[in-house]
Amino acid sequence: MPSQPLGWKIATVAEIRDETSDVxxxxxxVPQWRTHRPGQHVDxxxxxxxxxxxxxxYSIASAPGPDGRVDLTVERIAEGEVSPxxxxxxxxxxxxxxxxxxxxxxxxxxxxxxxLLLIAGGSGVVxxxxxxxxxxxxxxxxxATLMYSSRTWDDVIYRDExxxxxxxxxxxxVLHTLTRAQPPGWTGFARRIDRPMLEEALGGxxxxxxxxxxxxxxxxxxxxxxxxxxGVDAGRIRTERFGPTS
Amino acid sequence: MxxxxxxxxxxxxxxxxxxxxxxxxxxxxxxxxxxxxxxxMATLLAYVHGxxxxxxxxxxxxxxxxxxxxxxxxxxxxxxxxxxxxELLG
Numbered sequence: 001m002p003s004q005p006l007g008w009k010i011a012t013v014a015e016i017r018d019e020t021s022d023v024x025x026x027x028x029x030v031p032q033w034r035t036h037r038p039g040q041h042v043d044x045x046x047x048x049x050x051x052x053x054x055x056x057x058y059s060i061a062s063a064p065g066p067d068g069r070v071d072l073t074v075e076r077i078a079e080g081e082v083s084p085x086x087x088x089x090x091x092x093x094x095x096x097x098x099x100x101x102x103x104x105x106x107x108x109x110x111x112x113x114x115x116l117l118l119i120a121g122g123s124g125v126v127x128x129x130x131x132x133x134x135x136x137x138x139x140x141x142x143x144a145t146l147m148y149s150s151r152t153w154d155d156v157i158y159r160d161e162x163x164x165x166x167x168x169x170x171x172x173x174v175l176h177t178l179t180r181a182q183p184p185g186w187t188g189f190a191r192r193i194d195r196p197m198l199e200e201a202l203g204g205x206x207x208x209x210x211x212x213x214x215x216x217x218x219x220x221x222x223x224x225x226x227x228x229x230x231g232v233d234a235g236r237i238r239t240e241r242f243g244p245t246s
Numbered sequence: 247m248x249x250x251x252x253x254x255x256x257x258x259x260x261x262x263x264x265x266x267x268x269x270x271x272x273x274x275x276x277x278x279x280x281x282x283x284x285x286x287m288a289t290l291l292a293y294v295h296g297x298x299x300x301x302x303x304x305x306x307x308x309x310x311x312x313x314x315x316x317x318x319x320x321x322x323x324x325x326x327x328x329x330x331x332x333e334l335l336g
Contacts, residue, residue, distance in 0.1 A: 006264045043261040057258055103260045105272035105288035217253050239289070240257045 008045060009033075011098045013090055014069065019157045023123060024087055025061060025073045030098060033068035036060050038130040039107035039212065039240075042070065042100030046082055054081040059126040059214075060101065063133035070101075073157060075123040106240040108212060110134065114142025115205045119193065119223045121149045121215025124242060125157050128214060132172070136165055143171035145205045149193055149219060151180040173204055193219060198226045210236055217241040254292040256301050263287070266313070266322060269332065279328035280308035287330075 015027040041059045062071035076087045090096070108116070108131045116135070118128040125148055135141045150156045156176065166174045177189035177197065189197055202209070211232065213223045220241045228234050256263070256272060263271040272288035283305040290301040290310055298314030303326070310326035 005268070006261065041257075041260075057261065099261060102264060102270070103257055103272050103288075104270035105260075105286050106257050217251060217255075239255065241253065241255045242258070243252045243254055 006099050006102070008097045008099045010095050011070075013092050013094045013096065016090065016092060019073060020155055022076045022155070023073060023157050024076075025071050026086060026090065027062075027069055027071050028096070028098065030068050030070060033070065034101060035064045035066070036070065036101035037104075037107040037109055038063060038134040039127045040101040040103045040130075041127065042072065042098045042102060044072075044082060045097040045099075046085060047097070056082040057102070059130070061126045061129050061133075063130055063137060073123065073126045073129075106212065106214070106238050108134070108210070110138045110142075112210060114144060115209045116142055116144035117201055117205055117209035117211040117227075118144065118146045119148075119201075119211070119213040119215070119219075120146065121193075121219035122151075122155070123157060124213075124215030124219070124240070126214075127240065128212060129158055129161075131212065132162075132165060135172075136168065136170070141170050141172075143205060145173045145175065145201050145209070147175045147177070147193065147197065147201050147223075149177045149179060149215065152178055153181075153183045153186075175201060193223050193226075195226050195230070198223065198230060202227075202230060202232070207231060208233060208236055212238050212240075214240040215242070217243060252295055254294055255288060255304075256290040256292050257288050258292050258294060259299055259301070260288070262299070262313070262315070266320060271330075274333075275331040276310065276327045277329040277331075278303040278306060278308060278310055279326050281306035282328070 011028040011030040014029050017025045041057045043057050045055045047053050058072040060070050061073040074083050074086045077083045120128050162174050166172050182190050213220050220239050224237050224239055260272045274287050276287050277284050289304050291304055293300040301311040303310050311324050313322040
């Protein structure tokens with residue numbers, strides 16, 4: 001890919017959607033957008049009237065498209081500087097500064113193949129959703145398992161879309177674990193990701209999946225170390241950690 | 247005292263690194279000058295809550311890269327990287 005300087009651009013907010021009570025998705029229109037790869041992120045920069053700047057990274061949720069439109073999914077962090085602005089201030093038609101797409105490691109393209117094991121904690125599901133959306137759009141998609149840890153059923157981001165994608169019966173399996181509270185009659189997992197859960201995931205998809213793990217650092221380390229102990233080649237595992245920075 | 251839950255990885259500062267180097271660095275293989283570990287830059291642990299940013303080896307925890315941005319420019323120290331394997335594009 002020819003190198004193009006990574007410059008700040010003015011994006012326009014085209015649409016805002018509620019995902020959960022703490023999470024919203026923002027569709028941005030970015031001029032001269034270099035088509036992204038699933039898994040990449042953008043940097044967002046806010047500048048106050050006095051020149052003070054705050055910058056954060058947000059994963060791209062949408063599959064690559066030709067139209068310069070990218071969806072970001074942003075969790076509201078109560079003491080944050082940038083996410084409260086997104087949630088409480090931004091409206092359709094507003095402008096924000098972005099640069100990207102960024103990152104060449106935590107990415108997946110259909111040519112990479114599979115099978116895919118995607119492991120998410122909380123809003124760590126966002127870059128993995130870009131991968132699942134891209135996967136769903138190709139002929140004969142590789143088999144995939146998403147293991148997704150949320151606090152409660154109401155905190156599950158993209159819950160309806162994940163159900164629809166799994167209902168396509170094209171080889172996607174979604175395993176939820178709810179760590180804080182479970183609805184009545186819950187039959188899924190109800191604890192933090194551990195070795196038996198990883199064994200369950202591998203049992204359905206084979207011993208050497210191409211693995212992407214994104215979430216809080218403790219979840220990332222537990223899942224990555226657990227998979228290596230179960231014999232997954234470390235070179236097949238890509239990780240991205242996020243924390244409460246925004 | 248560092249709260250380990252706040253530790254990120256170099257994916258989080260990929261934009262800053264690309265701004266400095268002109269290419270994506272997260273997929274570039276580095277060799278830690280301290281322990282010799284070879285791995286993608288993305289796997290470096292990122293400490294981003296101080297005035298500057300510190301990237302540490304995920305194996306031995308030694309400092310590989312550190313930089314600080316000021317209104318006048320960026321100071322970058324890469325002594326901890328013995329080697330960067332930058333592939334030719336295309």
